[in-house]
Amino acid sequence: MTSWWRRGAVYQVYPRSFADSDGDGVGDLRGLRAHLDHLTGLSVTAVWLSPVFPSPMADFGYDVSDHCDVDPLFGTLADLDDLVADCHARGIRVVLDWVPNHTSDQHPWFRASRSSREDPKRNWYVWRDGAPDGGPPNDWRSEFAAVGPAWTYDEPTGQWYLHSYTPQQPDLNWEHPEVEAAMHDTIRFWLGRGVDGLRIDALQRLAKDPLLRSNAGSDRRHDQDWETAHGRLRGIRRVVDEFPDRMVVGEVYLLDLRRVLAYLTGGDQLHLAHNFVFVHLPWDAGAFRAAIEEFEAQAEPEAWPAWFLGNHDHSRIATRYDDGGHGPARARAVALLLTALRGTPFLYQGDELGLPDAIVPPDRVVDVDGRDPERAPLPWRPPSVAGAGAGFTTGEPWLPLVADAERLCVERQAADPSSTLSLVRRLGELRAASTALQTGRQRMLDAAPDVLAWLREDGDERLLAAVNLGLGPRTLVPGEEATLLVSTDPGRPSSVVRDLVLQPDEAVLLRLHGG
Numbered sequence: 275m276t277s278w279w280r281r282g283a284v285y286q287v288y289p290r291s292f293a294d295s296d297g298d299g300v301g302d303l304r305g306l307r308a309h310l311d312h313l314t315g316l317s318v319t320a321v322w323l324s325p326v327f328p329s330p331m332a333d334f335g336y337d338v339s340d341h342c343d344v345d346p347l348f349g350t351l352a353d354l355d356d357l358v359a360d361c362h363a364r365g366i367r368v369v370l371d372w373v374p375n376h377t378s379d380q381h382p383w384f385r386a387s388r389s390s391r392e393d394p395k396r397n398w399y400v401w402r403d404g405a406p407d408g409g410p411p412n413d414w415r416s417e418f419a420a421v422g423p424a425w426t427y428d429e430p431t432g433q434w435y436l437h438s439y440t441p442q443q444p445d446l447n448w449e450h451p452e453v454e455a456a457m458h459d460t461i462r463f464w465l466g467r468g469v470d471g472l473r474i475d476a477l478q479r480l481a482k483d484p485l486l487r488s489n490a491g492s493d494r495r496h497d498q499d500w501e502t503a504h505g506r507l508r509g510i511r512r513v514v515d516e517f518p519d520r521m522v523v524g525e526v527y528l529l530d531l532r533r534v535l536a537y538l539t540g541g542d543q544l545h546l547a548h549n550f551v552f553v554h555l556p557w558d559a560g561a562f563r564a565a566i567e568e569f570e571a572q573a574e575p576e577a578w579p580a581w582f583l584g585n586h587d588h589s590r591i592a593t594r595y596d597d598g599g600h601g602p603a604r605a606r607a608v609a610l611l612l613t614a615l616r617g618t619p620f621l622y623q624g625d626e627l628g629l630p631d632a633i634v635p636p637d638r639v640v641d642v643d644g645r646d647p648e649r650a651p652l653p654w655r656p657p658s659v660a661g662a663g664a665g666f667t668t669g670e671p672w673l674p675l676v677a678d679a680e681r682l683c684v685e686r687q688a689a690d691p692s693s694t695l696s697l698v699r700r701l702g703e704l705r706a707a708s709t710a711l712q713t714g715r716q717r718m719l720d721a722a723p724d725v726l727a728w729l730r731e732d733g734d735e736r737l738l739a740a741v742n743l744g745l746g747p748r749t750l751v752p753g754e755e756a757t758l759l760v761s762t763d764p765g766r767p768s769s770v771v772r773d774l775v776l777q778p779d780e781a782v783l784l785r786l787h788g789g
């Protein structure tokens with residue numbers, strides 16, 4: 275039996291923006307539980323929840339102040355247990371976001387660490403004296419441009435602490451064995467409760483040059499992706515493997531595929547790695563083909579790809595690839611692409627609706643790094659019927675909704691067979707019923723200029739997928755009779771074809787008849 279994390283798609287829920295059950299304008303676990311039919315309708319095998327742990331929300335949950343509880347904003351530990359049980363009853367696995375690189379500055383560990391240079395937890399974080407000129411210890415910068423230096427001076431003890439993200443997210447010191455052991459225990463806490471896997475946040479940050487040398491003047495970065503990362507990851511994996519049938523997917527935010535693949539080798543590190551090279555591709559068939567072939571050529575044969583083009587940190591697919599009005603069609607093409615590639619597709623909530631970024635006026639901006647537009651709440655029902663909260667909330671939503679919630683909402687799209695939601699549901703059904711799509715061999719084809727085309731084969735089942743990334747129509751000749759299973763163009767009838775003219779941004783999946 276194919277492992278669950280290879281079979282079908284993983285759906286990312288950003289809990290603040292999924293569904294609000296109590297009218298406070300922020301999504302919560304009960305809201306999610308009430309909408310599990312939506313996930314079932316997409317045939318996803320797993321749901322990944324962005325952090326729901328206690329947090330002051332300086333980075334909207336990625337600043338964790340207690341790894342082993344649920345923030346009251348989202349509900350209770352019992353709500354999370356209930357969610358896991360409900361998901362399991364539907365055959366959906368639950369993956370939690372695990373944030374090992376840093377904690378909140380309000381975490382008891384950091385409060386202790388900051389209290390005195392003699393505190394037993396002092397070295398659980400990275401403290402250093404300033405440079406001789408009175409500035410920070412080295413030239414490392416926060417991942418967030420608006421934050422600037424990755425160091426903040428702390429008056430009470432007269433030293434600087436390291437933070438790869440906001441100053442409210444001090445980096446843990448993974449050189450310290452007690453930190454590693456304590457973080458391992460947080461994994462045991464969740465997997466012991468029946469959680470099926472972890473998404474490791476900012477994995478590339480888990481190991482830095484222990485000498486804290488500056489980046490300038492060096493041919494490599496010293497503030498991430500240090501060799502010791504792999505030993506640490508193996509330690510994490512050993513803990514995960516104490517539990518049967520679990521999965522770890524890593525956010526390895528490196529734009530060099532070889533460096534990413536180093537986290538997938540040996541069968542004792544990650545099961546899956548998010549490939550950020552892919553997210554940064556231009557809308558270009560050659561670029562997509564090269565990225566796919568690079569993975570196939572360079573990864574170990576046992577390594578399994580994960581493909582995604584959207585998450586809570588990136589402008590939405592429909593906006594990023596809009597290029598003068600192509601966004602909606604390209605969002606549909608991407609849905610087919612991800613479903614039909616060899617590997618596990620990750621789908622970010624709202625991508626099944628083809629949502630664009632929301633317009634966030636300056637007085638509603640809340641994120642330090644400009645990521646509010648892709649985090650807008652999901653529109654469930656038409657505002658004309660359900661009010662301004664569009665079925666997401668009865669209160670004031672924490673971020674404005676997308677402009678066209680009336681037309682893009684779940685209720686409207688569910689009732690429309692030509693909608694993006696209907697397409698994504700159909701794609702999920704096709705994948706669920708096809709071993710060729712789940713685990714079949716893959717071969718890229720030279721179909722036509724600007725057309726990304728590939729075969730998926732398993733036994734007698736032979737499928738051809740093609741996406742036209744060009745600006746004009748392109749003729750696709752499968753070379754044999756084929757049945758059109760699905761097109762992203764809702765106007766194209768399902769039929770038997772010998773060749774077909776793909777419109778710009780159109781993607782199709784064909785079953786080849788052979789001969």
Ligand code: GLC
Pocket residue numbers: 333336337373439475476525586587
């Ligand atoms: C990851 C998360 C991002 C967060 C950062 C710090 O990149 O995806 O949302 O801000 O880590 O935890």
